[in-house]
Amino acid sequence: MNLEQIYREESGRILATLIRLLGSFDLAEEVMQEAFAVALEQWPKQGMPENPRAWLVSTARHKAVDWLRRRSRFEAKREELQRLAAMEEQLAAEPEDTMLSDDRLRLIFTCCHPALVLEAQVALTLRTLGGLATEEIARAFLVPVPTVAQRLVRAKQKIRDAHIPYRVPPQEELAKRLGAVMLVVYLVFNEGYNASFGDVPVRRELCAEAIRLGRMVCELMPGETEARALLALMLLHDSRRDARMGGNGDIVLLEEQDRGRWHREQIREGLALVESALRDGHAGPYALQAAIAAVHAQAARPEDTDWRQIAFLYDTLLRVQPSPVVELNRAVAVAMAEGPGEGLLLLDTLEHKAELRGYYLLPAARGDLLRRLGQWREAAAAYERALALAGNEAERRFLSRRLAEAQAKSG
Amino acid sequence: MQYLLLIYGNEAYWGTLSEKEQGQVMQEYMDFTKSIAQSGHLRGGNELHPTSRATTVRVRDKKRMVTDGPFAETKEQLGGYYLVEAKDLDEAVALAARIPSVRWGAIEVRPIIPHDMPS
Structure with a gap:
């Protein structure tokens, strides 16, 4: 593994731990960058340490202590000095190899805190846990770099000054807050999925990034059925990525896709996850959408698609999460199962819905x-x-x- | 960590309530205030007279300008506030969510920057 790979795979984890230790996003980011700079210089000469991640955290900690001492020397304000001393003390009190497995959970729950605007939640999650550069996020979401930079700065300022807690929410808030985390992950995925036609490759990488984040949430919260269902949904959609785009960047409809180009391994993983999510009973919106994607994935040819089952799943989804878009999808499924005439009757009832105008x-x-x-x-x-x-x-x-x-x- | 919980609502709303309903809301406010005093969160708070009693002051080029009314006309007005001690934003938000008029108005939660005040 080279340093670039380590940065990609480990920086989120290292940063999550450093933020907990230092209580500051900015300082954590700065000392992590410094630690990677030291690694870039030392490792080629001295060889890679046995545990690169622990080495990087430890080096960053030392950098943080240096920084705190340097600041203290030039700081005149009493409160600020006290704060710096408290930070140094807390840092010294932590054992050298402390990396709690839920540090990344703390980080994602903080990044996706409802007191931050959604765009900032997305940017901060990609920046800290995904290790994406500000420029990459800007390119992926088609917004100017300064806009993203400003969103990140504002979000970090708010976390700091309003004391947004760095923790996994308590049980009574968990379901709602996990919903916010999943929304951010799914939004990242959809941004990549819907815009991936003949566009810059970084947008397609958003899908992979969202899957990586979804996988992380599942690993850290194995009991959460909907998190597993979301991962399944993303894997199943993403498995068609090569087939859904024609050579010239044109859309290829599900019905016309070359199913041989679907990624089988990803489908297998997705199907297993859907099954396990549905077995837990009480299927939520992600589980139902994943189940619909699973029915498509299981059809060897378009005409083998079990449209009756899909229409039934949309029915259930409509009860759990009523929306005119779901009604529209249900109408299409009914049309495929019962004939276009039936579907047209259902579409007539949707024509006057304001949301679909x-x-x-x-x-x-x-x-x-x-x-x-x-x-x-x-x-x-x-x-x-x-x-x-x-x-x-x-x-x-x-x-x-x-x-x-x-x-x-x-x- | 201290937060100011700013209570915003439409001033006209109060007048649409019956006397009995107004009494109920006042009672709820008293109960809430007592409860956050007992739990140690309360640091201060006040109800404000409506914005029709407000006066806005500016000094430009050393000239004092005094105008009648609030500094900005908005659909919802500041009607009062609580100053509370909370360990983080989540706790402050939980307190804000218990203020009676949160159900028809909105509470703005603002973290306080600590300054030493001359006593």
Whole structure:
């Protein structure tokens, strides 16, 4: 393993421990960088230490003590001096090799604290636990570097000044706070998944990063069914990454994907996780979505898909987490199971929903069902409406192709 | 660590309550205040007169400007505050969530910067 790999894999863990020891994000980041700088210089000459992680933590601790002493020498304010002395004392009191397994949990719960804005939660999680540079986060989320930098600075200031606690929340808050953590992880995943068409590779890496974070939460909280389900959901979606994109960056629909290009190993892992999550009973929204992804993953050919089962799962999901988007997906599943006519009736009931106004997938779904019925003229009208609402380039190209087909057939 | 819990709400709301309802809210406030005093969180607090009694003062170019009303017109107004001692933001938020008018207004939680005050 080289130093770069160690940074990628271990920096989150090292930083989590240093923040606990020092009680400061900024100081922890600074001394960790210094420790890596020392390693970069020493290791090639003296060889890699037996336990690189412990070596890095220990070196960073020494750097922190140096820093505290240096600051104390120039500090005039009494309270500040007391604070520095207290930090040094606390640092000295900790045993040399202290790395608690839940340090990273403390860190992710703090980064995803509801008192921080969601964008800051995402940036801070990727920066600290993912080890992503500010520039990488900016590129991945298509925002200017100074914006991300400012979000990070503000979030760290708020954690420090408002005393956001560095801890795993107590039992009575845990479910809600874990929900916030999972939301951040899933948001990172979706950002990578939905935007991965012919785009900068760093955006696709977000999926891998989200899976890594999801895996970490599962490892550290093995009893949490929904966390396992979220990991399963991400693995199953991500398993289709190579098949869902055409050579020119075009969208390839599930039905038209070359299933031989799905990643089998990832599907196997995802399916096992879904099963174990469902066995625990009382399936939550992630478990149900993962179960739907699992039904698709199990179909060797599109026509083998058990749409009845999918429609049933959407029914259940609708009860757990009512939303018009879920209703739309359910309508499509019903159409596939019972015929396009049934689906169109359901879509009619969704037309007046305010939440779906401006949502291009509603007319796109209508267009698809009409296309299946051979009602080309109506299909073309629906695709036209969808095209006017679609957001990204790949979506528009796909809809344009469908529109052209429908127009040609309707003569 | 000290926090100021700022109680915001629509001033007009109070007038829409019946006398009995107002009495209930006052009682709830008294119970809450007593409870956080007993638990050792309370450091101070006050109810404020409405913003129609407010006066805003500015000094520009050494000239004093005094205007009637609050410094900013907003839909919700500051109606009172508690100063509390809490070990971290989570504890302060838990206290804020128990203030009666949190149910129709909002509580802003602000950490306090400690300064030595002349006594």
